[in-house]
Amino acid sequence: MYYILFYKTVKDYIEKRATFREEHLRLLNQAKKEGTLVMGGALAEPADGAVLIFKVEDPKIVEDFAQKDPYVTNGLITNWEVRPWTVVIGG
DSSP states (O other), X not given: OEEEEEEEEOTTHHHHOHHHHHHHHHHHHHHHXXXXXXXXXXXXXXXXXXXXXXXXXXXXXXXXXXXXXXXXXXXXXXXXXXXXXXXXXXX
């Protein structure tokens, strides 16, 4: 099943993320290598959020990812939400 992890970011997120970016990308690459993360990226115009798409059997895997993400643990994410995604075409 697919799940989307939605992030809502703090104001000036782009400028504030530098300190935590390497660790964040390491976590993303690890999830991609494990086969749980399909794709992800920041929203633009405005840069006020991000979307990460996971393919897993249990949404807890996605929740655990968010709780470990340095962007979340260091306050760059003001809100996050995991939603199941029913893919109709593609995938």
